[in-house]
Amino acid sequence: MHTKTIAELIQGLRAKEFSSEELTRCYLDRIKSFDKQVNSFVTITEEQAMQAAKQADKRLSDGTAELLTGVPLAQKDIFCTSGVKTSCGSKMLDNFIAPYDATTVERFNKAGMVMLGKTNMDEFAMGSSNETSYYGPVRNPWDLNRVPGGSSGGSAAAVAARLAPAATGTDTGGSIRQPAALCNLTGLKPTYGRVSRYGMIAFASSLDQGGPMTQTAEDAALLMQVMAGFDQKDSTSVDREVPDYSATLNDSIKGLRIGLPKEYFDEGLEPEVAKLIQAAIQEYEKLGATIHEISLPETKLSVPTYYVIAPAECSSNLSRYDGVRFGYRCENPQNLEDLYKRSRGEGFGAEVKRRIMIGTYALSSGYYDAYYLKAQKLRRIVSDDFRKAFAEVDVIMGPTSPSPAFGLGAKSDPISMYLSDIYTIAVNLAGIPAISIPAGFINGLPIGLQIMGNYFNEAKLLNMAHRYQQVTDWHKKIPAGF
């Protein structure tokens, strides 16, 4: 059962090959057997899962089931879940139980999906390796001595090891796409505003976006159908019709114009990764697409721009963790200042503190214009790159990450860690959608192909990804031992 995609599980449930209870039990058992090695879950919601599965089986038998009813799913521990701990990978929220569901969680629950548990992640989604989690690093099922990527590393590893058939992720600077690439998954970061951010704990509000992490593009389309849509609880969500993502998966891509930005293929890219990306592009040519070299000249600005804007927003977003109303509070505070200093000093990890410091500095009077305001201008310049490019091509392709998964502890210097986001960050600054799909292996380690689209062109990206997955089988590979 556990090797099936969501599309296959839907058929299996409908054909009564297995019940949701059997299916859920299968995944829970797998989590018990394998997660000691991977550390992909922070919380396993066994009891609630079995309860939900029972409910789902009832709906399946009485005809009130929806398409996804009874299918298990793992939620990144950044989405608030009513009555279940939501830690955001932080000691600060180790004791936090939200009294509400995130809109995404509410939608999946309503669809009858069964939540298996909450997945590990970089603390407050700040990291590219899942090493900043309070709950310890997640290990990459393809090589347990390597990182799964981050910040949605727990979700990626769980699906890669088939401890869950799919999971949710969030992407602020690549946090869905990069771990998807490093773990051989399909990961979609939707257009900013397409998926509600309500109840999704904020890292950098103008960049954060939730999305699906799945085995196939077909599965991603199924989950997107539930996640996407206007939410009146999120002022930045967009009131725009949601297309039928599954309906266009098989559309022909003949004549589609693919842009290859030369900046994404320069010396920073490992040659073997480049080779695999070129091979994937050739597949697309065979499918009838045309290839165009383009330029995104301001790509180099995206990392410095991002590392001003994201910390600035996070420095403010994380002010609410003060030990007063919820979350971690230090022992025996002597006075208010002591309460603040020690609660935050003890509750946050090093990377979170680093970003709060950077962001506070960037917003300070006297530095605001030089950093935050300048970064906002550069953000527009980076976005303009894409606007110009999409006047000439339909989609843009390149690598998701400059290299395959690196070793645990290999990037101890924050700057080298930040630079590993080079190909994913510009997409968040512009707010456009992008998908990462499996494109081959180097020494047994997966490589991801990134496809970027214009605003609200998720259907096109899913269509492109699906057509590729019809002619390749990288995405079907499962790590040995799982």
Added chain:
Amino acid sequence: MEWEAVIGLEVHAQLSTQAKIFSGAATAYGAAPNTQACAIDLGMPGVLPVLNQEVVVMAIKFGLGVNAQINKHSVFDRKNYFYPDLPKGYQISQFKQPVVGEGYIDIQLDNGEIKRIGITRAHLEEDAGKSLHEDFSGMSGIDLNRAGTPLLEIVSEPHLRSATEAVAYLKTLHALVRYLGICDGNMQEGSFRCDANVSVRPKNQKELGTRAEIKNVNSFRFVEKAINYEIERQIEILENGGKIVQETRLYDSVRNETRSMRGKEEAHDYRYFPDPDLLPLVFDEALIESIRASLPELPEQKRQRFQAQYGLSAYDAIVLIANQDTAAYFEQVVNQGVSAKLATNWIMGDLAAALNKDGLEINQSPISAEQLAELLKRIEDNTISGKIAKTVFEAMWQGKGSADEVIAAQGLKQVTDTSAIEKVIEEVMAANPEQLADYRSGKDKLFGFFVGQVMKLSKGKANPQQVNDLLKTKLHG
């Protein structure tokens, strides 16, 4: 040296919406602590603000009321600072691009002169919660009911030159927000509160002196006292060769003084930046125009009309229009055919005093406008004297019936029958032969004595004019 005070005011008007500015929680005053704070007001992880559109309409109303530029594109910013009653660690406010831009309001000074006071801006923001330092030994309690309550912060230009002018400005603003129906103006509950920026400079000097900001003064009287205290304090320092420190000061109404709260060096760096959770506030001219069309008659227009239409003095007009209900009450009385002057005197005099004594608003008055008009008409048609009218008013206040009913029941009808009054005069003359002899021998001053005796004997019911006329004839014999 002669000194001049320069004052600018920041008023926080609580907008009278049912729900908070960024959440659906209720805003009612006086609920048990933390019963009107939802997850959004508590700043819980992952929650997001959604703007209550009603506050936008209210802000536009205010902007139109002060002849201001309405900014069709404005931005919500985060003002970052740590305090236990500020749940998110930032307050959502408007910094660089407020919804209401420059405008002005005309105030009337004591000498009748009209002075134009510039309004720099008005912006929307959320209130913080409340810290309770009593009743928790060694700890503080936090009540977040008020967190997220919508406020309009109205900033004036430093155009005010005295505490009296500042109060006149505040009262004008207070009347305006209540006319517009955007704020209940309740100063005790903190719905209308003010910070004052005060500085002094030698008269005729152009540059402004260093200012001190006086925080949260919650009555007109305290504003006046606090500003006067502060002006004197600053002058004294300067005259002794000292320097004013730019700082925030707190007014202590018990000791009538201002005290330093924090200096400039401790001033916060609020790290304002646009709130990424909220889109810029954008609306079109059509919305402004539809709101303009819905505006009621505003205080300034009403004042002018009252003076022109009813021949009222500027002072009377200002007092009457300060409260919309009072103005309406006045017009209802006058519409019954009562003279404006008589109506004004009674509304501002006996009625105001009685309302004040019983702690009632005018729309809760036990005597309706129609009922008061009936009473006043009885004065005008000489049924009763002004003095007897006070007795009748008192009885009406206690629910003993209408004016006519009280007059009939208590036999208070004025005596205008000449022969009846003559009879009383004759009785008085007979009872006071000595005084009569003295008067007739030239002691004119005793006339008043006879008037008093006649009125006393008639229980105040004799028509005073007739008593005068008849006495003169009779006393002369």
